[in-house]
Amino acid sequence: MLLLGIFILALSLGSCKEKGGKDLEEGEIHFTINYIGYDGVVPLEMLPKNAIVSFKKDKVLFEMTGIGKSGVINLSNPEKGIYDTYYSLFTSRYYYTAVAGEIFPGFEAMEGMVVKKTDNTSVLCGFNCKSAEVTFPGKSDRVHEIWYTDEINVENPNAFNPFHEINGVLMSFFFFLGPSELQFEAETVYKKEIPDETFDRRDKYRRVSKEDIIDEMNKMKSL
Secondary structure, three states, X not given: OOOOOOOOOOOOHHHOEEEOOXXXXXXXXXEEEEEEOOOOOOOXXXXXXXXXXXXXXXXXXXXXXXXXXXXXXXXXXXXXOEEEEEEEEOOEEEEEEOOOOOOOOOOHHHOOOEEEEEEEEEEEOOEEEEEEEEEOOOOOOOOEEEEEEOOEOOOOOOOOOOOOOOOOEEEEEEEXXXXXXXXXXXXXXXEOOOOHHHHOOOOOOEEOOHHHHHHHHHHHHHO
């Protein structure tokens, strides 16, 4: 679903690095990715090992790509009305453009989840973070924990992912892809200038419907 695959933390929380100070308005967050319960045919070594989130005020670019740049990119640029999901697998390249307020495709397995904020706190990559517990209907015995911070200044950072009710930048979180769980853990946060064109619409992708791009994503699991 957007994204994808699933991870077992590659680095401990203590190894997370922050370069550039707090209250950032522009920069990058680098995540490690681990895959739990993966049963796809595509070898794990071909799947993305890292994800990068580039941010600048209210603009966000999420990139999770592996060998040959195969993977998923999510782009949110409210200033230009761009809310795109890009999917590529080898030579196949597609994109879907959503409307404001629409959850990006690929998150079907996250539907119905319940998010409960807690009083727990921690420090990840030098940022003070809060936690929330996530459960799913019929699976209340398993509780997933996510961490987020309000010390990185991104407007509506989760407007187009399943954690839209969390008003903070995610630092440790997960997504489901079929029976697999992708775990993302912030490794490094950089303060850096992000060119405006980073958030422009990509070319060389063929525009398709939401249903079609979801079908293409699902094909990845049966290769």
